[in-house]
Amino acid sequence: xxxxxxxxxxxxxxxxxxxxxxxxxxxxxxxxxxxxxxxxxxxxxxxxxxxxxxxxxxxxxxxxxxxxxxxxxxxxxxxxxxxxxxxxxxxxxxxxxxxxxxxxxxxxxxxxxxxxxxxxxxxxxxxxxxxxxxxxxxxxxxxxxxxxxxxxxxxxxxxxxxxxxxxxxxxxxxxxxxxxxxxxxxxxxxxxxxxxxxxxxxxxxxxxxxxxxxxxxxxxxxxxxxxxxxxxxxxxxxxxxxxxxxxxxxxxxxxxxxxxxxxxxxxxxxxxxxxxxxxxxxxxxxxxxxxxxxxxxxxxxxxxxxxxxxxxxxxxxxxxxxxxxxxxxxxxxxxxxxxxxxxxxxxxxxxxxxxxxxxxxxxxxxxxxxxxxxxxxxxxxxxxxxxxxxxxxxxxxxxxxxxxxxxxxxxxxxxxxxxxxxxxxxxxxxxxxxxxxxxxxxxxxxxxxxxxxxxxxxx
Amino acid sequence: xxxxxxxxxxxxxxxxxxxxxxxxxxxxxxxxxxxxxxxxxxxxxxxxxxxxxxxxxxxxxxxxxxxxxxxxxxxxxxxxxxxxxxxxxxxxxxxxxxxxxxxxxxxx
Numbered sequence: 001x002x003x004x005x006x007x008x009x010x011x012x013x014x015x016x017x018x019x020x021x022x023x024x025x026x027x028x029x030x031x032x033x034x035x036x037x038x039x040x041x042x043x044x045x046x047x048x049x050x051x052x053x054x055x056x057x058x059x060x061x062x063x064x065x066x067x068x069x070x071x072x073x074x075x076x077x078x079x080x081x082x083x084x085x086x087x088x089x090x091x092x093x094x095x096x097x098x099x100x101x102x103x104x105x106x107x108x109x110x111x112x113x114x115x116x117x118x119x120x121x122x123x124x125x126x127x128x129x130x131x132x133x134x135x136x137x138x139x140x141x142x143x144x145x146x147x148x149x150x151x152x153x154x155x156x157x158x159x160x161x162x163x164x165x166x167x168x169x170x171x172x173x174x175x176x177x178x179x180x181x182x183x184x185x186x187x188x189x190x191x192x193x194x195x196x197x198x199x200x201x202x203x204x205x206x207x208x209x210x211x212x213x214x215x216x217x218x219x220x221x222x223x224x225x226x227x228x229x230x231x232x233x234x235x236x237x238x239x240x241x242x243x244x245x246x247x248x249x250x251x252x253x254x255x256x257x258x259x260x261x262x263x264x265x266x267x268x269x270x271x272x273x274x275x276x277x278x279x280x281x282x283x284x285x286x287x288x289x290x291x292x293x294x295x296x297x298x299x300x301x302x303x304x305x306x307x308x309x310x311x312x313x314x315x316x317x318x319x320x321x322x323x324x325x326x327x328x329x330x331x332x333x334x335x336x337x338x339x340x341x342x343x344x345x346x347x348x349x350x351x352x353x354x355x356x357x358x359x360x361x362x363x364x365x366x367x368x369x370x371x372x373x374x375x376x377x378x379x380x381x382x383x384x385x386x387x388x389x390x391x392x393x394x395x396x397x398x399x400x401x402x403x404x405x406x407x408x409x410x411x412x413x414x415x416x417x418x419x420x421x422x423x424x425x426x427x428x429x430x431x432x433x434x435x436x437x438x439x440x441x442x443x444x445x446x447x448x449x450x451x452x453x454x455x456x457x458x459x
Numbered sequence: 460x461x462x463x464x465x466x467x468x469x470x471x472x473x474x475x476x477x478x479x480x481x482x483x484x485x486x487x488x489x490x491x492x493x494x495x496x497x498x499x500x501x502x503x504x505x506x507x508x509x510x511x512x513x514x515x516x517x518x519x520x521x522x523x524x525x526x527x528x529x530x531x532x533x534x535x536x537x538x539x540x541x542x543x544x545x546x547x548x549x550x551x552x553x554x555x556x557x558x559x560x561x562x563x564x565x566x567x
Contacts, residue, residue: 008486011503245511253508254515262508265487419503431500431533434507438514439528444507 002386002393010267011415012242013288013370015307017363018353018426020319020330021433022447023440025351027329033354034347036325037095045310045323046301047098048105049132051085051124052315053113054335057145058184060169061249062210062241064445066317066333067111081335082120084342086127088314091347093131097325098312102135103128104301105309107142114144114166118157125161139301141165146189155200165234165302166197170207173227174220177213180258181249194231206235206303211274212267213241214258221270225277235298236283236291238274240267244444245437247451271412288370288406288414307367316348317446326355333448365421369414373405384421391417462522464546465553473543480516481539485509495539510536517542521549 019025027033041047055070055078092098106128108114113121121142128134140163149155149168172178173187190207197205209228211221228236241262243250253261278284278291286292287304298304313320316338318331329352332338341348355363361380368374381388381404388404391397396410396417410417419427437444443452464473474495482491485505499505505513513536518525526549535545 007503008488008491009504009506009509011506242506243508243511245507250508250511254511263487264485416503424501427501428533431536434500434510435531435533435536438510439531 002389005390005394005396005420007396007413007416009264010240010271010413011419012240013415014366014418014422015370016319016321016328017366017422018328018355018359019430019433020328020351020353021429021436022330022333022351022442023436024429024432025353027349027352030347030349033327033329033349033352036322036327037092037097039325040096040099041101041310042324043101045308046104046305047101048107048306048309048311049089049103049128050107050109050306050311050313050318051113052313052318052331053108053110053116054316055110055115056112057115057147058182059451060171060184061182061247061252061451062213062243064242064244064247064443064450065110066446066448066450068335070112070115077335078116078120080339080343082116082123084339085124085315087342088348089124089127090131092312092314098132100133101310102133103138104135105139105141105303105306107140107303107306109143111143112145112148113142114148114151114154118154121158122161129162135301138162139164139299139303141167141303144168144193146170146185146193149193150189150196152196152200155196155202159200159202164202165204165206166202167206167208168193170224170228171210172213172216172220173224174216177215177220180215180252181210181213191231194233204234204299206237207231207233208237208239209274210239210241211270212262214253214262215260216262216266216270217260218269218273221273222277225274225281229278229281229283229293232293234292234296235286235303236278238271238289238291240271244451246441246453247443248453249451251453268412275411285372285411288372288411307370308364317448320352323360326357326360328353328355330446333446333450362421362423362426366418368404368421369406369410369417372411372414373400373403375403377402379404387421391420462551463520464550466550467553468550470543470547473546474539476520477513477517477539477542477546480513481505484512484516493539495543497539498537499539500533500536513542517546521546523549 054067056067057070142163144166145168170190171183175186209224282294283291310322310324316331316335317333321328329349331348332341332350338348364379365384392399395407396413397404398407434444437447442448443450478493481493482489530545536542
């Protein structure tokens with residue numbers, strides 16, 4: 001008999017399974033861990049490359065991704081870094097696993113990769129084109145910020161190098177909130193950046209938007225979505241603000257420095273407003289966190305499919321997930337340690353796990369709510385049948401016969417449905433990671449000190 | 460720092476307080492049914508920021524600045540019942556004015 005389940009605390013969406021925890025998943029024997037590289041890629045999954053460039057010109061206080069101040073580095077460090085990235089790429093390309101695998105997608109993220117000199121970006125791209133087999137029309141994407149992206153010369157130069165897409169964090173048009181979130185750019189910069197992208201012929205570009213931030217309400221959310229739709233991006237990512245304990249932002253919230261704090265109720269109201277307002281503009285929800293305008297065709301090799309393909313992560317803190325190699329891992333979350341490992345001839349891997357076929361099944365099941373609808377043939381339906389029936393009985397999922405898909409209620413609670421399909425072992429590991437990070441005063445995301453308040457670090 | 464809990468505080472009262480906090484602050488639902496034995500993390504009843512808000516609430520209630528690091532474990536926060544049992548270890552004897560006069564096992 002199916003179980004009735006009622007979700008109450010809205011959980012964030014999950015993109016990674018299994019988790020990688022710097023405390024629980026340290027890798028001590030890299031040789032054994034990397035032995036999968038001796039076997040040619042079977043070709044059942046597409047190959048993506050993600051490159052993490054760890055510098056920004058501002059430290060937005062909500063961002064958990066590994067990054068440091070661009071202006072605290074010098075040209076020598078950046079050159080060494082780029083050489084290390086190229087060396088890491090070259091080493092992977094020489095392995096049997098990658099000798100014939102066509103790369104269909106290259107994505108520069110961070111940090112703000114657009115800040116790198118054009119010469120450095122060209123060096124990295126040239127390494128990829130020369131050392132790997134690259135598909136005929138790869139998707140090449142780069143993350144910027146609204147100030148940096150106004151540089152039309154650089155945008156044009158990157159287009160010449162094969163970059164096809166750009167993205168940036170828009171977050172909100174509320175200038176006061178932007179300041180409190182220590183975002184350097186303004187709404188005016190957003191408009192100038194979009195103008196530059198259009199003038200330089202970037203037909204495809206995307207932006208991120210945050211909700212359930214302190215002091216946000218439904219009126220502001222609707223305003224943000226209205227303005228974003230007017231700009232006509234190819235894709236929009238919407239994220240509920242995740243505040244990691246021990247961070248500057250967590251401290252501000254706990255000390256009531258904002259006139260109003262995020263809450264479960266606000267998160268629900270604001271996501272509903274996001275869905276309604278995008279629908280009013282004719283935008284379609286294509287993933288649990290993505291919306292796109294009518295008529296835009298999403299590339300099969302694009303960003304919307306990355307979680308189900310083989311992604312090689314290069315650069316500090318970059319994450320690799322390889323269905324084909326049964327590997328899930330993360331590079332060192334420190335530029336110095338990353339460069340040191342690469343220069344000494346090692347893969348700069350910090351933590352990770354070997355992923356069995358059973359866990360791959362769990363991952364695919366967990367990802368179903370992200371995709372909104374999946375064919376039953378793409379998951380191990382029999383294994384998860386009882387849980388699927390619970391979700392159907394409870395109104396979050398419907399069984400169409402050939403597929404299972406989220407209902408409108410399920411789209412609101414997508415993260416919770418994902419969590420329902422987590423194994424008990426994985427839930428325990430996530431819980432342990434949370435408390436180990438709390439014990440050690442670290443940011444939950446990478447178990448490092450990114451945006452951690454100095455007083456928490458000293459405790 | 461003033462503590463709401465002392466060694467005279469029944470564990471049932473601590474459990475009630477935590478349940479009330481969950482209803483009002485985490486779930487925003489005064490009528491939510493909660494079993495103190497429910498596995499709060501496993502059931503997805505609380506996220507990481509919720510855990511921090513809960514810790515802050517409990518630290519304030521106990522009149523302590525922070526919990527000892529070795530107490531910040533998944534096991535101690537597995538259920539409301541378990542949390543209450545851990546809280547009980549931090550309770551101090553009641554004195555006039557309700558002020559803490561000793562440190563218990565936590566840091567102040």
